[in-house]
Amino acid sequence: MGEVNEPILQVKHLRKQFGNNEVLMDIDFDTYPSDVVCIIGASGSGKSTLLRCINLLETPTQGVILFHGENILKGTKPSEYRAKVGMVFQSFNLFHNMTVLKNCMVGMEKVLKKDKAYAEENALKYLKKVGMAQYINAKPAQLSGGQQQRVAIARALAMEPEILLFDEPTSALDPQMVGEVLEVMRDLAHDGLTMIIVTHEMAFAHDVASRVVFMDKGVIAEEGTPQEVIENPKNERTREFLSRFHNQGGGNF
Amino acid sequence: MKKRIQRIAVFLLATVLLAGVAAGCSNAGDRRKVLRVGMECNYAPYNWSQATADNGAVKISNSNEYANGYDVMMAQKIADATGRRLEIVKTQWGGLAPGVVSGKLDAVIAGMSATSDRKSTVDFTDNYYRATIYALVKKGGKFTNAKTLADLKGAVCTSQQDTIWYDLLKQIPGAQIQPALADVSSMIVSLQSGKCEALLVDKPTALAAVYANKDLQNIDLGGDKDLKVPEEELDIAVAVQKGNTELKDSINKALADISESERSQMMNQAIKDQPLSNGKIPQNDEGSLYWIGKMLNEYGILFLQGAGVTLLLALVGTLIGCIIGLLVGVLRTIPKPKKSRNPLLKCLYWLLQFLLAAYIEIFRGTPMMVQAMVLYFGSMSVFHLDMTPMFAGFFIVSINTGAYMAESVRGGIESVDAGQTEAAQALGMTHWQTMENVILPQTFRIILPQIGNNLIINIKDTSVLNVISVTELYYEANSAAGVYYKFFEAFSIICVIYFIMTFVCSRLLRLMERKIDGSNYYTLVDLDAMADPTGMVAGRSQKGGMHKWGK
Numbered sequence: 001m002g003e004v005n006e007p008i009l010q011v012k013h014l015r016k017q018f019g020n021n022e023v024l025m026d027i028d029f030d031t032y033p034s035d036v037v038c039i040i041g042a043s044g045s046g047k048s049t050l051l052r053c054i055n056l057l058e059t060p061t062q063g064v065i066l067f068h069g070e071n072i073l074k075g076t077k078p079s080e081y082r083a084k085v086g087m088v089f090q091s092f093n094l095f096h097n098m099t100v101l102k103n104c105m106v107g108m109e110k111v112l113k114k115d116k117a118y119a120e121e122n123a124l125k126y127l128k129k130v131g132m133a134q135y136i137n138a139k140p141a142q143l144s145g146g147q148q149q150r151v152a153i154a155r156a157l158a159m160e161p162e163i164l165l166f167d168e169p170t171s172a173l174d175p176q177m178v179g180e181v182l183e184v185m186r187d188l189a190h191d192g193l194t195m196i197i198v199t200h201e202m203a204f205a206h207d208v209a210s211r212v213v214f215m216d217k218g219v220i221a222e223e224g225t226p227q228e229v230i231e232n233p234k235n236e237r238t239r240e241f242l243s244r245f246h247n248q249g250g251g252n253f
Numbered sequence: 254m255k256k257r258i259q260r261i262a263v264f265l266l267a268t269v270l271l272a273g274v275a276a277g278c279s280n281a282g283d284r285r286k287v288l289r290v291g292m293e294c295n296y297a298p299y300n301w302s303q304a305t306a307d308n309g310a311v312k313i314s315n316s317n318e319y320a321n322g323y324d325v326m327m328a329q330k331i332a333d334a335t336g337r338r339l340e341i342v343k344t345q346w347g348g349l350a351p352g353v354v355s356g357k358l359d360a361v362i363a364g365m366s367a368t369s370d371r372k373s374t375v376d377f378t379d380n381y382y383r384a385t386i387y388a389l390v391k392k393g394g395k396f397t398n399a400k401t402l403a404d405l406k407g408a409v410c411t412s413q414q415d416t417i418w419y420d421l422l423k424q425i426p427g428a429q430i431q432p433a434l435a436d437v438s439s440m441i442v443s444l445q446s447g448k449c450e451a452l453l454v455d456k457p458t459a460l461a462a463v464y465a466n467k468d469l470q471n472i473d474l475g476g477d478k479d480l481k482v483p484e485e486e487l488d489i490a491v492a493v494q495k496g497n498t499e500l501k502d503s504i505n506k507a508l509a510d511i512s513e514s515e516r517s518q519m520m521n522q523a524i525k526d527q528p529l530s531n532g533k534i535p536q537n538d539e540g541s542l543y544w545i546g547k548m549l550n551e552y553g554i555l556f557l558q559g560a561g562v563t564l565l566l567a568l569v570g571t572l573i574g575c576i577i578g579l580l581v582g583v584l585r586t587i588p589k590p591k592k593s594r595n596p597l598l599k600c601l602y603w604l605l606q607f608l609l610a611a612y613i614e615i616f617r618g619t620p621m622m623v624q625a626m627v628l629y630f631g632s633m634s635v636f637h638l639d640m641t642p643m644f645a646g647f648f649i650v651s652i653n654t655g656a657y658m659a660e661s662v663r664g665g666i667e668s669v670d671a672g673q674t675e676a677a678q679a680l681g682m683t684h685w686q687t688m689e690n691v692i693l694p695q696t697f698r699i700i701l702p703q704i705g706n707n708l709i710i711n712i713k714d715t716s717v718l719n720v721i722s723v724t725e726l727y728y729e730a731n732s733a734a735g736v737y738y739k740f741f742e743a744f745s746i747i748c749v750i751y752f753i754m755t756f757v758c759s760r761l762l763r764l765m766e767r768k769i770d771g772s773n774y775y776t777l778v779d780l781d782a783m784a785d786p787t788g789m790v791a792g793r794s795q796k797g798g799m800h801k802w803g804k
Contacts, residue, residue: 057675083681093676097694099775106690107680138775152676159680 006069007032008162008194009054009085014063016049023049025218027063031163034192038205038226041215042241047198050215051167054196055087083111086156086164090171092148094140094155100127101136104155112159119158126154130184146177150184157188164188166197202245206230214238288337290328291344291352292320292363295436295735298461298523299364299489300324302343302732304551308526313343315642316724317555318732323457323523324362327381327511331362331491334507343732345720346415346436350374351626353492355634359500361492364457366417368486376495378504380488382516385475386421387459389444389452392470396451399472402426402479408451413437417486418453424480425451438735441466455489461524528736544742552733559729560750566646566718566725567711573647574654574711575704581609581655582662582696583688609659616656622717625649629721646723650715654707661703665696698769705762709755726750 007030016024024046031037039047052058054065056078064071072081095103104123108114114122127133130150140148149169156164166185170178182204189195189208199205205212205226212229214222214237222235233239294302294313300322303310310319311329320341332339344352349365352358353375366384367377388405390396399405407427412418414433422430431449434440441462443449454462459471474480491508493500549556584605590598616624629645632638640648669692677687716727726747734743 055679057678079678079681079683081681082679085679087676087679089672089676089679091672093670093672095673095676095691097691097698107682110686110690111681134777135775136778139771142773142775155676155680 010066038209045215086161090168126157289359291358294343297527355630367490375492377490382489384455388472410451559726563725570650571708573651577655578658581659665699
């Protein structure tokens with residue numbers, strides 16, 4: 001974080017409607033280099049939709065998304081923008097017809113037009129980083145969920161994106177696998193990677209986030225440092241949401 | 254994967270080109286000098302097929318068989334007199350009239366009587382034979398002493414489809430008329446097997462049948478006053494395209510020079526020469542194995558060639574069909590244009606989707622045999638496009654398979670989970686890159702069993718292409734069966750051949766599936782070797798430990 005500079009990504013007055021159902025209402029937020037933004041909130045509050053809008057997997061109904069000051073909803077091809085903004089999905093979404101290594105190489109070869117040797121070297125570098133280099137010959141179906149998610153992270157990292165988006169990366173995992181994935185993400189935060197993470201892992205958000213955004217019914221109800229939002233929530237809805245975690249014993253911070 | 258696709262594409266292109274060249278070549282000859290005559294080659298003594306050129310037989314076009322018989326002799330005389338080169342086109346009875354109407358055939362000389370019904374679609378020359386009506390019954394059977402129509406009272410009887418003979422059956426008092434059969438050979442087998450008791454045929458057919466089958470007996474109904482036959486219906490004449498008076502007149506001129514005695518001499522010759530008249534062939538006291546051996550001996554090479562044609566049609570048809578299916582299937586899954594896009598694009602999108610859906614529904618919804626008839630004869634009469642039977646065969650099988658595969662492909666694409674598409678898009682891949690690298694390889698694996706199904710169906714279903722004279726396996730077997738009146742034996746042989754072909758194909762496809770699936774274990778890579786990237790690649794499988802994963 002350190003020095004204050006230009007935001008990489010700015011979301012302004014973002015709205016998203018599915019039919020009559022207004023999922024996002026007037027969302028505003030900025031992301032600066034090396035920010036780790038954790039978006040928390042109840043199911044149906046619009047967290048995932050917000051993330052999918054940022055990556056253009058959903059088309060916003062209204063509003064602008066600025067990437068380095070340029071509105072990505074107009075003009076530029078979405079594929080160029082998407083190559084710079086990585087995404088990690090809840091259900092991993094690895095390509096089942098490719099080996100682990102090929103999963104990490106295909107984006108570099110086809111989208112960034114890198115040669116094979118470079119792609120292989122870079123893929124290995126990031127697979128090593130997530131501790132999956134041993135498994136380059138495996139097919140996704142042969143790996144555990146935690147292993148698959150780590151490969152998915154390596155696949156996104158290999159594109160060397162400016163921002164990495166995580167959509168509930170541990171929600172589909174058995175409890176014992178959650179740790180290995182969070183460990184990798186903690187590592188990335190430490191390296192200074194800019195990340196926007198939709199998560200239910202309050203302890204992780206508390207330890208790693210530079211900023212926590214609490215969403216409720218399509219609006220940002222509260223945002224601030226982890227200390228502000230998680231330890232001393234001001235908003236009634238935030239308190240109520242967090243209390244459920246305390247009661248379930250889900251949080252320990 | 255990409256290389257493999259390229260190789261397949263090259264092979265395909267070569268095949269299509271070859272087929273095109275083959276189609277072109279057969280059209281290259283000067284058409285004015287050729288007299289294309291259609292006949293069944295399965296209707297002794299008028300016409301039959303044989304394996305050799307003995308007794309002045311004429312080679313059948315697009316086949317290795319020879320045609321002979323009264324019609325062939327007559328056709329040769331007409332061709333000589335009109336200064337044309339004779340080409341015999343073996344055609345199913347039902348395809349003869351359409352052939353001459355569409356212009357695929359110049360003339361039909363096939364023991365066809367000049368009925369008033371037929372005169373509405375084709376023109377007939379003067380008669381080249383006059384054939385009175387005979388009945389055929391089993392010697393020593395229930396009707397062995399019958400002399401008149403009245404004596405056949407209550408007989409279970411049948412005759413050939415689309416013939417005047419079949420229409421005459423109802424004049425037999427109390428006749429139990431069975432459905433019409435496709436050709437004379439099957440009628441005789443039916444009579445011999447006891448499935449029916451009497452047949453109505455014409456004189457030459459009856460004489461030839463009795464000559465060849467000692468257990469049959471004929472009854473001359475020519476003088477029977479009870480049998481009412483319009484005079485012209487007994488005239489056997491040459492059919493030509495309506496309005497082609499030039500050809501009709503020249504044939505009439507040629508016919509006028511052939512005297513009555515010469516005609517009956519030719520007919521006697523034909524009855525003597527027909528394959529079953531050969532004194533060496535035993536009559537019905539030999540078992541099926543003898544006949545199977547004999548057919549394999551004399552027609553084995555033709556069966557093999559027929560099997561080759563069948564396999565070629567099925568393989569090429571399935572391959573081209575898969576490519577059509579892939580294209581159509583992919584086009585069918587193009588996402589709808591967004592609301593904001595311009596209306597012209599939207600119109601184009603809907604038009605394309607409509608056309609694709611129409612293609613699939615029409616070709617899946619009509620029989621391949623009917624499509625073959627429509628295409629083969631229709632292309633000639635409407636567009637004057639003279640396709641060879643083989644080309645029409647490739648075309649029909651491909652386009653049919655394409656219609657089925659398009660739906661399989663669409664299903665395959667839709668069954669690859671949407672998450673992978675999103676992941677590909679999130680990496681920045683375009684729609685086509687996603688298709689090429691992620692979706693289609695998985696779709697291919699999903700539809701592989703469907704491709705296998707289609708290949709096997711095509712191996713079997715190409716048998717219907719005999720209606721447009723494609724010389725595939727069924728066609729060859731039908732010829733062999735017709736020569737000896739041995740249907741059971743001939744079709745038993747091709748049953749085995751068909752089964753071998755489909756069985757081998759389905760095993761090979763299973764093998765291919767397993768190869769695509771890859772091994773169900775992977776090797777761990779030694780992390781120490783990773784320090785040197787080149788060493789890593791070389792050492793992958795040797796240094797790593799094996800990890801088995803149950804599937």
